[in-house]
Amino acid sequence: MPVAQIFMIKGRTEEQRKAVIEKVTAAISEAVEIPKESVRVWIQEVPSTDWGVAGQTAKDLGR
Amino acid sequence: MPVAQIFMIKGRTEEQRKAVIEKVTAAISEAVEIPKESVRVWIQEVPSTDWGVAGQTAKDLGR
Amino acid sequence: MPVAQIFMIKGRTEEQRKAVIEKVTAAISEAVEIPKESVRVWIQEVPSTDWGVAGQTAKDLGR
């Protein structure tokens, strides 16, 4: 029953986030040979003001 | 000083989330025999579009 | 399908950690009125050298 938490900068489309859930579930299912039914995945979007790379916000870095 | 993070699909009422905080705090306090004052709990709500079960979003599963 | 992650300083007995799982599951189940089957809980123990309160390690604080 693996669980994946994905953190991303806010702004991806619903379609992309759906693809993340679908593909990450399949990836884990294959890697550890368990049915997809056992896998949980959720995404936590973080605003670009609250995500820091090298001490700067993603917003200030223009992402 | 245990800390609990609770992840749930968005949509529970404020009253229910308050009950989660109250009851989970009491549960941990009893289980490890420490005062409730030492326990921290927070809830992170995840939109149904971003929560995946078996590779499908909770939204698509109608939850 | 709520998921709880509990962080605690390493050192509780297996019996106590089992009680945490049992009681936190029941607490969430009651608070949001869902069957216990839908609840996942796991504990992550952190060594006292790696847990900080007010900038000091729990080890140095004698916990």
Add this chain to the structure above:
Amino acid sequence: MPVAQIFMIKGRTEEQRKAVIEKVTAAISEAVEIPKESVRVWIQEVPSTDWGVAGQTAKDLGR
């Protein structure tokens, strides 16, 4: 720069955990169309004594 944290019951082989890292990275890279270089993934293994399903430990459930 998405980051994935994967939680699993302890016990998978190093080969399987490596496959998780490889496949989850590829999955996220494809889903949001970014180079694999931007993706970070780590696994946190949880002992079966500390992982609860429906209020019982995975150990007691024989997993």
Add this chain to the structure above:
Amino acid sequence: MPVAQIFMIKGRTEEQRKAVIEKVTAAISEAVEIPKESVRVWIQEVPSTDWGVAGQTAKDLGR
């Protein structure tokens, strides 16, 4: 490549959150002697209704 996740009650200004990212990045960089470029930090704000201290919400405690 250390990663820091900071959880705080919602309500700090963007300026304060930016300072958190800047200062925590510098702190980790100094402590483990790596360039700031290798550090990732993000903040997750939690509404005061969803943050519990001693079993009460931060909102009820007037924070």
Add this chain to the structure above:
Amino acid sequence: MPVAQIFMIKGRTEEQRKAVIEKVTAAISEAVEIPKESVRVWIQEVPSTDWGVAGQTAKDLGR
């Protein structure tokens, strides 16, 4: 009462991890102008076999 979780590849000395706790606590305290007593920090070390950069383990990358 901010809480910081720091994830790092396993292998830093106890002295370095202590410095992380001390400095990150001070950093948050200054950034949001609260006493250090209100800050909690913990470190979660991840084995190099379980940490992935660009789809490869840190171990395979020689880190």
